[in-house]
Amino acid sequence: MRGKDVRLEGVAITYPNGFTAVQPTDLRIEAGEFFSILGPSGCGKTTILRAVSGFVEPSAGRILIGDEDQRGKGPNARPTALIFQNLALFPLMPVWENVAFGLEARGLSRRARRDKAQELLELVALPEQADKKPGELSGGQRQRVAIARALAVEPAVLLLDEPLSALDLKLRQHMRAELRAIQQKTGVTFIYITHDQGEALTMSDRVAVMNKGVIEQVGSTDDIYSAPHSAFVASFVGEVNQFAGRIVESFGAMAQIETAHGRLLGRNPARLAKGTAAILFVRPEQVGFGARFNNCFDARLLRRDLEGAFVNYQIETSTGAHLSLHQTNTGAVPVTVGEPCHVGFDSGAGLLLPEGPVARTGAEVAAQ
Ligand SMILES: Nc1ncnc2c1ncn2[C@@H]1O[C@H](COP(=O)(O)OP(=O)(O)O)[C@@H](O)[C@H]1O
Ligand SMILES: [Mg+2]
Structure with missing residues (x-):
């Protein structure tokens, strides 16, 4: 054949x-x-x-x-x-x-x-x-x-x-x-x-x-x-966190977006210009605990789900955004449920794409 x-x-x-x-x-x-x-x-x-x-x-x-x-x-x-x-x-x-x-x-x-x-x-x-x-x-x-x-x-x-x-x-x-x-x-x-x-x-x-x-x-x-090209692809393929807003500063391959949860920095492969309505996407495995990130939130751990090799965390920021965070299971329990914590992600892990229809599946988000 x-x-x-x-x-x-x-x-x-x-x-x-x-x-x-x-x-x-x-x-x-x-x-x-x-x-x-x-x-x-x-x-x-x-x-x-x-x-x-x-x-x-x-x-x-x-x-x-x-x-x-x-x-x-x-x-x-x-x-x-x-x-x-x-x-x-x-x-x-x-x-x-x-x-x-x-x-x-x-x-x-x-x-x-x-x-x-x-x-x-x-x-x-x-x-x-x-x-x-x-x-x-x-x-x-x-x-x-x-x-x-x-x-x-x-x-x-x-x-x-x-x-x-x-x-x-x-x-x-x-x-x-x-x-x-x-x-x-x-x-x-x-x-x-x-x-x-x-x-x-x-x-x-x-x-x-x-x-x-x-x-x-x-x-x-x-x-x-x-490297999804559209909001739909980013949200349909795999779980993803989303922050909607407007580009406020654009410098080369990076840009800053103003969202209801603060200003966030991400990659801007489409070179979206200042003023453009956009969404910043970040995968749950790219989000981490701690204050060392250039996109950082005061937050609280809502729940921790052990999946064996992986642990999935649901987090609420002080501004009311819900985030998913996935980690490989190292045995360590970094934060207890209900406790305050810091979470964040590096600018390189954030992907800015033009605002557009998003899939219903994927993480429940912090739109607006
Ligand atoms: N024979 C048909 N006549 C009219 N509309 C149809 C017919 N078959 C499918 N559709 C419509 O075309 C769209 C695509 O259908 P389909 O190709 O079966 O989608 P999928 O396989 O992705 O679920 C749907 O809105 C469906 O209702
Ligand atoms: Mg079909």
């Missing part, structure tokens, strides 16, 4: 009722890449997958797979296969026949189909399960059967639409590693859709973050987390 690249050139998708689910989009997914599209429910992820797989035609622009324009080609004529959350395995057929289902139409003998199914079951780490019925397998195993079936027709591009969301947390985490391994073994291009940032960050080579029909940023997982 070999992956192909997928290009969207000016692709916009408007449904027959007039609703534009995907605004004009340019995107290039490399051959053999594990690429995720991450965004909240309703932002247009499934609509993009439907267009790539041929179930809907773009209203504008074109889709190329391995340089070939896909316009007018139905799902069966495209080098793609699709996997959904609710997989439809045939309950009365043994696992191997489920896997080989798409091969009968290609004229393969029963023997050849059985061999091919066995090969694929080995690939998805289910070599012993060929003769069982789907009902005798666990949820994660059934999901792997569905992946084997999708790979049986040797697609160049596998489209996965929130395939793990029906599984419980432990299984989901285990399946992340499985999916990544399958992708690397096959070299097939994976386009993986999810609203779960943990999934996108752990599995992907690159991620596109989408909101309201617009891809806001495409980048490596590190870029998306550490």
Whole structure:
């Protein structure tokens, strides 16, 4: 099997009722890449997958797979296969026949189909399960059967639409590693859709973050987390503390923002000018106890949650801002709940971005 690249050139998708689910989009997914599209429910992820797989035609622009324009080609004529959350395995057929289902139409003998199914079951780490019925397998195993079936027709591009969301947390985490391994073994291009940032960050080579029909940023997982370009990306990917305000002083790569919780200093990669409405973002793992920081608050510890290797602290500043602070668990208890303390962060840990819509998830904040 070999992956192909997928290009969207000016692709916009408007449904027959007039609703534009995907605004004009340019995107290039490399051959053999594990690429995720991450965004909240309703932002247009499934609509993009439907267009790539041929179930809907773009209203504008074109889709190329391995340089070939896909316009007018139905799902069966495209080098793609699709996997959904609710997989439809045939309950009365043994696992191997489920896997080989798409091969009968290609004229393969029963023997050849059985061999091919066995090969694929080995690939998805289910070599012993060929003769069982789907009902005798666990949820994660059934999901792997569905992946084997999708790979049986040797697609160049596998489209996965929130395939793990029906599984419980432990299984989901285990399946992340499985999916990544399958992708690397096959070299097939994976386009993986999810609203779960943990999934996108752990599995992907690159991620596109989408909101309201617009891809806001495409980048490596590190870029998306550490160098978000917009307030939405900063707040949707990972937990983050936020301080809204106005830029009062700008000097080169740094700037000062006036907020309801005082003046704070942060990085200003977008070179926002004095007077601009902005938000300063700081990750909980960048906030610390003590008064040594150049952004510092008088505060009080509200709660301490031990998560094993990590400890999460909820803090309230004297100005009423709520902050999350995450530390690795060293065994030390720096502050007791209810006691006054100082917390802060260095200016290099603060990121200033233009004011804009923020995601609902993430830390509850000190807006205004
Ligand atoms: N067939 C359709 N007709 C009209 N609107 C649709 C249709 N399918 C989806 N939508 C709308 O398009 C938007 C994007 O949907 P979808 O691509 O399914 O989002 P996601 O997969 O990110 O949750 C949503 O607002 C949804 O209600
Ligand atoms: Mg969807």
